[in-house]
Amino acid sequence: MNADRPFLKVAVPNKGSLADASMQMLREAGYKQRSESKELMVVDEANRVEFYYLRPRDIAIYVGEGTLDIGFTGRDMLLDSGAAATEIKALGFGGTRFRFAAPNGSGITEEQLDGQRIATSYPGLVQAWLDARGMSARLINLDGAVENSIRLGVADVIADVVETGTTLKRAGLSVFGDPIMQSEGILVQRNGDVPDGLEHFVQRIEGVMVARTYVLMDYDVAAADLDAALALTPGFESPTVSELAREGWYAVRAMVKASDAHLVMDELWDLGARAILVTDLAACRL
Ligand SMILES: Nc1ncnc2c1ncn2[C@@H]1O[C@H](COP(=O)(O)OP(=O)(O)OP(=O)(O)O)[C@@H](O)[C@H]1O
Numbered sequence: 001m002n003a004d005r006p007f008l009k010v011a012v013p014n015k016g017s018l019a020d021a022s023m024q025m026l027r028e029a030g031y032k033q034r035s036e037s038k039e040l041m042v043v044d045e046a047n048r049v050e051f052y053y054l055r056p057r058d059i060a061i062y063v064g065e066g067t068l069d070i071g072f073t074g075r076d077m078l079l080d081s082g083a084a085a086t087e088i089k090a091l092g093f094g095g096t097r098f099r100f101a102a103p104n105g106s107g108i109t110e111e112q113l114d115g116q117r118i119a120t121s122y123p124g125l126v127q128a129w130l131d132a133r134g135m136s137a138r139l140i141n142l143d144g145a146v147e148n149s150i151r152l153g154v155a156d157v158i159a160d161v162v163e164t165g166t167t168l169k170r171a172g173l174s175v176f177g178d179p180i181m182q183s184e185g186i187l188v189q190r191n192g193d194v195p196d197g198l199e200h201f202v203q204r205i206e207g208v209m210v211a212r213t214y215v216l217m218d219y220d221v222a223a224a225d226l227d228a229a230l231a232l233t234p235g236f237e238s239p240t241v242s243e244l245a246r247e248g249w250y251a252v253r254a255m256v257k258a259s260d261a262h263l264v265m266d267e268l269w270d271l272g273a274r275a276i277l278v279t280d281l282a283a284c285r286l
């Protein structure tokens with residue numbers, strides 16, 4: 001199958017918050033992944049894909065330079081890097097906000113950032129935010145643990161990734177102003193470039209995302225209640241309706257959002273549907 005096409009080269013985070021979720025998604029999509037954390041690359045011969053394990057911050061750069069075809073990274077890291085790469089798919093994990101924060105009770109506002117020392121690991125994002133407002137500040141570029149920088153006297157405010165807010169709270173800091181951006185794990189490709197094999201790769205990832213979010217629901221319903229039941233379970237495109245051996249009854253099969261499944265089952269039951277079954281999806285191609 002596709003034996004003559006070149007191997008698709010895919011960058012995967014080797015550590016950090018996106019690494020496990022990216023590898024898990026790839027495994028669910030049927031790809032071979034590394035079995036121990038020291039492996040730098042894996043060749044999946046059967047699927048004609050090579051996986052390279054890299055720092056998440058570097059991934060958009062490799063893809064933008066054309067060394068690798070596509071990669072898993074964070075939206076914040078892509079924009080911070082300024083690499084010639086484009087987001088092609090949001091992946092539904094690694095959700096964070098990028099925000100300014102200052103010591104509790106400081107009362108500082110965004111308008112007062114001119115001339116301040118701002119510590120961050122994302123200088124590209126912060127500089128773009130300042131430029132857009134015609135402001136200037138001294139950026140203190142740190143590798144990580146940015147929340148410590150104010151206490152240690154190298155900065156007045158920070159701009160950093162916030163997920164639960166626990167790290168900020170422990171450091172005695174509070175966010176101020178609007179979020180600079182919302183981030184999540186994304187798939188990136190080189191600007192304007194559609195490498196061979198990309199379509200199937202993206203379809204597999206989309207299949208995993210749908211299989212995670214939807215369940216398959218089957219139920220039996222009397223003809224008189226069929227329309228009301230179908231309105232509750234419109235499916236992804238259209239539900240399958242088949243006649244039952246029992247006169248005047250139908251069997252229905254439809255995809256339902258997993259988060260709504262129990263509510264939908266309650267409502268179907270109330271309108272007279274019976275034998276309501278829910279099945280997890282292992283994979284799909286829609
Ligand atoms: N606590 C978190 N929860 C979820 N996603 C996060 C969290 N921290 C960072 N991220 C996201 O993960 C991506 C990579 O950040 P991460 O902190 O994993 O990289 P890093 O700082 O280079 O690695 P490390 O922290 O291991 O040195 C970014 O897009 C970021 O928004």
Ligand SMILES: O=P(O)(O)OC[C@H]1O[C@H](OP(=O)(O)OP(=O)(O)O)[C@H](O)[C@@H]1O
Binds near residue numbers: 147161162163165168
């Ligand atoms: O809001 P929270 O749930 O506390 O998560 C946010 C923290 O997680 C990340 O740190 P990480 O562990 O990646 O360390 P780093 O700062 O050294 O990158 C990020 O840089 C914040 O510090």
Ligand SMILES: [Mg+2]
Binds near residue numbers: 016144
């Ligand atoms: Mg980090």
